[in-house]
Amino acid sequence: MALSVDIIMKRQKFCLAVKFEAKEEIMGVLGASGCGKSMTLKCIAGIEKPDSGKIILNGRTLFDAAKKINLPPQERSVGYLFQNYALFPHMTVEENILAGIRQKDKQAQLARYSKIFYLTGLEKRYPKELSGGQQQRVALARIFASEPEIMMLDEPFSALDSYLKWQVELELADILKEYQNTVLFVSHNRDEVYRFCDRVAVISQGNLECVSTKEAVFHNPETLAAAKLTGCKNHSRIERLSNDTVEAIDWGLTLRVTNSISQDVSYIGIRAHDLKLANDETVENTFEFEIVQCIEDTFSFILMVKHQKATLGNNALLRVEVSKEIWRQVSCDRQRIYLTLPEEKLFLLKA
Amino acid sequence: MDLSPLYISIKTASLATAITFFLGLYAARFVNRQQRWQGIIDGVLTLPLVLPPTVVGFFLLLVLGRNSLAGKLLEKIDINLVFSWEATVIAASVVAFPLMYRASCGAFEQVDEDYIYAARTLGMSEEQIFWRITIPLSWPGIAAGTILSFARALGEFGATIMLAGNIPGKTQTMSTAIYSAVQAGDDDTAFLWAFVIILLSLVIMISLNYWSNRQRNLGEWR
Numbered sequence: 001m002a003l004s005v006d007i008i009m010k011r012q013k014f015c016l017a018v019k020f021e022a023k024e025e026i027m028g029v030l031g032a033s034g035c036g037k038s039m040t041l042k043c044i045a046g047i048e049k050p051d052s053g054k055i056i057l058n059g060r061t062l063f064d065a066a067k068k069i070n071l072p073p074q075e076r077s078v079g080y081l082f083q084n085y086a087l088f089p090h091m092t093v094e095e096n097i098l099a100g101i102r103q104k105d106k107q108a109q110l111a112r113y114s115k116i117f118y119l120t121g122l123e124k125r126y127p128k129e130l131s132g133g134q135q136q137r138v139a140l141a142r143i144f145a146s147e148p149e150i151m152m153l154d155e156p157f158s159a160l161d162s163y164l165k166w167q168v169e170l171e172l173a174d175i176l177k178e179y180q181n182t183v184l185f186v187s188h189n190r191d192e193v194y195r196f197c198d199r200v201a202v203i204s205q206g207n208l209e210c211v212s213t214k215e216a217v218f219h220n221p222e223t224l225a226a227a228k229l230t231g232c233k234n235h236s237r238i239e240r241l242s243n244d245t246v247e248a249i250d251w252g253l254t255l256r257v258t259n260s261i262s263q264d265v266s267y268i269g270i271r272a273h274d275l276k277l278a279n280d281e282t283v284e285n286t287f288e289f290e291i292v293q294c295i296e297d298t299f300s301f302i303l304m305v306k307h308q309k310a311t312l313g314n315n316a317l318l319r320v321e322v323s324k325e326i327w328r329q330v331s332c333d334r335q336r337i338y339l340t341l342p343e344e345k346l347f348l349l350k351a
Numbered sequence: 352m353d354l355s356p357l358y359i360s361i362k363t364a365s366l367a368t369a370i371t372f373f374l375g376l377y378a379a380r381f382v383n384r385q386q387r388w389q390g391i392i393d394g395v396l397t398l399p400l401v402l403p404p405t406v407v408g409f410f411l412l413l414v415l416g417r418n419s420l421a422g423k424l425l426e427k428i429d430i431n432l433v434f435s436w437e438a439t440v441i442a443a444s445v446v447a448f449p450l451m452y453r454a455s456c457g458a459f460e461q462v463d464e465d466y467i468y469a470a471r472t473l474g475m476s477e478e479q480i481f482w483r484i485t486i487p488l489s490w491p492g493i494a495a496g497t498i499l500s501f502a503r504a505l506g507e508f509g510a511t512i513m514l515a516g517n518i519p520g521k522t523q524t525m526s527t528a529i530y531s532a533v534q535a536g537d538d539d540t541a542f543l544w545a546f547v548i549i550l551l552s553l554v555i556m557i558s559l560n561y562w563s564n565r566q567r568n569l570g571e572w573r
Contacts, residue, residue: 045468045471047471073468073472077474080472086468086469088484090488099483102474
């Protein structure tokens with residue numbers, strides 16, 4: 001087991017409780033901003049000190065509150081890519097990379113990593129003279145040159161313009177493919193996490209809620225937080241009516257579900273593109289909705305719809321995404337519409 | 352015309368600034384890292400800035416004078432600090448120290464902590480980080496502190512006259528020379544030294560402003 005983390009940390013009102021293990025893989029850490037993602041990385045790096053627990057990396061104990069072990073960051077061998085890259089602004093590219101090299105033969109290492117990260121020719125430039133993508137490459141070169149046993153990337157694309165982002169993302173994917181150690185990829189962006197990672201940990205309000213394969217987290221989220229973070233726009237409180245039917249309170253719908261309903265679920269969710277247009281109410285889980293708003297998005301139409309029995313709250317509206325061709329065929333200035341919520345697309349969620 | 356007060360003043364202020372530079376930097380680093388007692392230590396270190404220089408001089412006499420423990424120890428190896436040139440340096444250093452210390456504290460606080468964290472995870476030692484990251488990144492503030500310390504050391508009077516006296520050619524600085532000249536009714540000499548001090552201080556303050564503007568406007572990496 002490459003990395004094992006089990007820590008608790010309290011700071012004023014915020015409480016971080018994180019427990020997970022990662023192998024030599026790219027593990028995503030998905031969470032909203034301020035949920036404790038960066039704090040977790042800082043604890044692993046030795047910048048912040050947890051109150052209790054343990055952090056073990058490749059058999060070395062980095063932190064153990066019970067045994068009073070707390071290695072300084074210098075001895076942890078942890079690579080940390082900061083959100084803003086933290087390139088030393090008064091040093092050239094070359095000096096920045098040299099700052100992280102621990103071996104004797106510094107020049108050879110420098111030449112090697114400059115080449116890998118396409119920095120040859122930029123050695124004498126200062127960070128502010130580089131583009132966002134180049135800055136990220138320098139930051140990565142600097143970290144890789146220090147030969148860490150684990151790589152932690154904190155929102156690696158947040159400082160980039162969107163037109164640069166995709167190019168940088170492709171480059172980073174290539175680089176990480178070659179890296180044999182553990183990578184923790186922290187992001188609030190579900191698409192980035194899905195593209196990069198094998199497994200995903202979901203953090204919500206300081207608590208690590210689940211760790212599983214990305215397929216499981218995205219296609220079958222277990223908690224409300226996981227559903228929201230993976231982009232599920234529609235969710236409603238539920239009341240259990242029988243083994244396979246629930247009352248979705250916010251939406252005002254009575255729904256049939258496939259899975260038998262366990263006691264601890266209290267929400268139901270469905271993705272905006274999983275709702276299907278229908279002609280009448282004969283199919284199961286089909287209802288008539290009033291169209292409250294119709295918004296033209298880049299490649300689809302977004303409908304905000306409401307059932308007549310829905311509550312007044314924020315979650316009463318359902319968001320539906322329909323491709324433009326389909327919508328143009330059926331629309332004709334409609335006020336009302338039939339929609340099916342397919343059983344197999346409904347998520348039953350824990351709070 | 353005896354120019355020794357000018358030489359003595361410049362020599363004293365330069366050495367005092369050098370001493371204050373390192374003491375101030377290390378003190379600021381030490382206090383920045385303290386978790387507890389930070390307020391108290393900070394207060395004690397800033398005290399010479401707000402106390403009357405005579406109080407500082409009086410305490411220095413008590414600590415370094417012949418009847419003190421330190422004075423007796425120094426006497427055994429044939430060193431007597433009181434009324435020596437070294438005493439002018441000690442007095443000027445103590446009085447200028449808080450300026451350097453406070454400027455450094457403020458400058459260090461301006462440095463984005465992520466740089467320090469990044470340097471640590473890259474394996475740089477704390478000493479390397481201090482000299483290669485923290486100080487270059489807070490250089491404008493440190494430079495300002497250094498210049499202010501020099502100006503303060505150059506103008507030091509009260510503590511100097513109590514600890515080092517006013518011995519022409521040995522411990523008489525420009526400020527103490529003015530005092531002697533006025534007491535002797537020699538207005539010409541007083542005017543001369545007053546003019547030199549004003550000129551020097553003005554040059555220092557203008558260069559300080561120039562320096563900080565330059566840092567702000569065209570600093571090579573900002």
